[in-house]
Amino acid sequence: MGIPVKMPPFKTVFVTGGAGYIGSHTVLELVEAGYEVIAVDNFTNCVCGTEGQAASLKRVEEITGKKITFYQCDLLDKPRLAEIFKKHKIDCVIHFAAMKAVGESMILPLLYYKNNLIGTINLLEVMKENNCLQLLFSSSCTIYGNPDHLPINEKHSIGNVTNVYGRTKYIIEEMLVDLSKAEPEWNIISLRYFNPVGAHHSGRMGEDPTKAFTNIMPYIGSVAIGRKPYLTVFGDDYNTPDGTGVRDYIHVMDLASGHVAAMAKLAASHLKIKAYNLGTGRGVTVLELVRTFEKVTKTKVPVQMLPRREGDIESMFADATLACEELGWTAERSLETMCEDYWRWQIANPNGYRETDTADVAAKLAAIKESHGECSCQSTVNGVH
Template sequence: MYTVKVDTTADETGACARTKLSFVKKKKMSSGCVLVTGGAGFVGTHSVIELINAGYSVVVVDNFVNASHESLKRVEEICGTKIPIFSVDLTDKQALADLFKKHKFTSVIHFAGLKAVGESCELPLLYYKVNIGGTTNLLEVMKENNVKNLIFSSSATVYGTPEYLPLDENHPTGGCTNPYGKTKYFIEEIMKDLCKSDPEWNIVILRYFNPVGAHKSGKIGEDPKGVPNNLMPYCAQVAVGKRKEINVYGNDYDTPDGTGVRDYIHVEDLAIGHVAAQKKIEECCGLKIYNLGTGQGYSVMDMINALSKAAGKPVPYKIAERRTGDIASCYSKPDLAAKELGWKATRGLDEMCEDLWRWQTMNPDGFNSNGPKS
């Protein structure tokens, strides 16, 4: 439980100018009820587990377009508790409003949205409608119900092509190279304007780098629909025999081995970052933005070699032409999250790949497998 102290003095940022609430933890259990949108997805499911472990009550909403009901069944198995789950599309504002009438939420963690870069280039109107339209519906319903605490799942794509490395939160944003990234950027701007207009809002924007890995149990992990868009799920499917080989797009970049370098973070570290952000919200923090990454760049070949090590066999690949829009290197400076959230990624590359391989071998067809295989 939390006790609440009321301080009517405005903080130096002007956030919560009328009343400042500070939450003092008395026991492990929290009195907060958190709505998790897109809670059936890869990062969402792992975050739900960590929220429940931290003592929060959780309600999940998802439209299950790119997710599975099975994923949440397994979350319930892992946590040993039932979770209220609602099949709602955020573009349906009335359904969302009805949900807020059924539950008293203290905060929202917003994962829901479409996320395939290539698809966003082919279907930009759909991405703007779903990602931006769904988010504005959510914000309006939250405002109508006086729920003004939000954690937003953003992305390092908002930085566009890096002007310098490592990327910190002061790096310019908006130079996005695809509609998906632009939706994240536009939503961030909407949230900034909202906080300026009403200082009672508390919003933490989390800019992810590249989540990989899976839960230690092997029961939940990343389950892309169709051909994986990201390197590591594709790599794992090649290793398990579902696909022939990996295309390595370019080996002539200005990097140690010529292949592209990215910041990969274990999904469980990322999930724990959301619990840290939730605790930050409870301090009445106003608007905050944090990178969630390791600060370490790994090349495509580093990742292939690490998964080969975890699988105990070589993962076949071939060198292909560079892809338009790809950059040589992108990795984070996560110091601000360490300083203000008390959060730091602790899981290394070997652990990321071992956990990914466990998930892939136990669930060769993802959540369509007939239960995890031992």
């Protein structure tokens, strides 16, 4: 089969969805680790800056002092993807690009199947045409469905998924397994993320979706900053310490470093295909997250309790032992750091990567700053890494 026993180290990484939340933080980590990055994105869920550049990646350039090669490209546009791929000698691909809103995926299933599945097939075909067979795929803990046991490890069954978005991730994982069986020269890692939150500790980068968001931290942030009156929590009668759902929140920079560790693994060994959980291994209730956020940021986040939602899972947290043993990676940052870093980003960029501010938010921010200093989190900036 001609499978190399030892791969040469990678130099150039092609990142799809590289201007998005996890993508941009990972690009930063890759650049700091010495990789050259070629990023593509179609701006469906991230901010397009001046001259068609990705606003998030401009901040990466500003922080690292290095240039990022970026192309606006939709993975559904295969000729354009092929044209970009041909321009560079690419060693490895990290595939973040996907639509990810669970609720929207139930309303627009065909859009989600088309974008996530066809986009991935186009990418795999272009990779193959260019003899680039090294892939890190952004998967999700959602593919485990309702857990049989906790913490959940990679041997847990997958596929019992209740929403379209999750099914696209499950189908792609299955497709990659089939591809690997048919063409064992592929070298693929699926990284199953738990719940990424937080932001880069500089306060210059963070989460700024352009579609209506569903992730919890931006919601908590918008309540704390006065854009929303309260955080709606679904279900306070689960069998958990305070009745609210348990999740495994992981700092986005820990997730980013997990990609660098996984790439080193791909470069060093031929795995064919393997999945790793990226989580902290610690379950945290929604109310614990809210209380920690309030404590760290000295703000108030009123909560409105509503009944459980159908399909929501009571508890989900990772067994991340395999990533520790085989990738040499563990999540290091605390829940407090996740909240501090998110808040630093939020308070310094109330409109995310967009420049303008609105008067009400500006007034609220001024009041917050006055009540507890310019940024309550400043003292911990250097304690993060």
